[in-house]
Amino acid sequence: MAKETVLLFIITILMIMPGTGFAGTTIQTNQRIIVIDPGHGGPYSGLAPSSGMEEKTIVLKLSGKIARKLESRYNVILTRTKDTNISQPERMFIANKNLADFFLSIHLHNSKEPSGFFYYYDPPELGKGEIPAAQNTWKSQPLLHQTESRQAVNSFLNIFLAHKKTYRVFSNGAPIILLEGATMPAILIEPLSISLLPQNPDELSNILDEYAVIIVKSIDHYFEKK
Numbered sequence: 001m002a003k004e005t006v007l008l009f010i011i012t013i014l015m016i017m018p019g020t021g022f023a024g025t026t027i028q029t030n031q032r033i034i035v036i037d038p039g040h041g042g043p044y045s046g047l048a049p050s051s052g053m054e055e056k057t058i059v060l061k062l063s064g065k066i067a068r069k070l071e072s073r074y075n076v077i078l079t080r081t082k083d084t085n086i087s088q089p090e091r092m093f094i095a096n097k098n099l100a101d102f103f104l105s106i107h108l109h110n111s112k113e114p115s116g117f118f119y120y121y122d123p124p125e126l127g128k129g130e131i132p133a134a135q136n137t138w139k140s141q142p143l144l145h146q147t148e149s150r151q152a153v154n155s156f157l158n159i160f161l162a163h164k165k166t167y168r169v170f171s172n173g174a175p176i177i178l179l180e181g182a183t184m185p186a187i188l189i190e191p192l193s194i195s196l197l198p199q200n201p202d203e204l205s206n207i208l209d210e211y212a213v214i215i216v217k218s219i220d221h222y223f224e225k226k
């Protein structure tokens, strides 16, 4: 075949199958794109109890469970699937490059009572006449989506409170470094306390399954409200 014929052939194939890229991954363009970011990884363990699993391992397991439950209805991308460390800019680059509709960073806390913490990006206000430094332009990107990020936090609060009666929730705007540079609604959640989790692997897995369901419902609720 002549070069032109081959090219035309490829273009025709792409027109027939618009969702098929060369890499073999199929992006369903009619589905929303969600990036799930399991915190820490590699040498960065996060919260590390004297016995039992570290935060990096638990959030990776939880993120995998959430991703599997979302996959039939959303395009889901994980920032890491292994025990490796990725820098904050790399995590956000994955979300921005893929034009994600939502970025969800997942961590744990270490409270003595069953509770959840839900954050959106909110840096301290500039003083009067203070001009934002050039390097802060990147950081303040999430402010473009602050209203939507707050709405996402509210969806999580609603669903968590409906499912967990004896659970305290805290929502907060904070200058969260892990959300810097997001060009989409982005939140960070700490749905579980590491010190209250069971050591038994089966019991732990059951609890993570239960929370994965609630987190998926929260994501659905947010997109239904939009």
Ligand SMILES: [Zn+2]
Residues within 6 Å of the ligand: 039, 040, 046, 047, 055, 107, 108
């Ligand atoms: Zn953490």
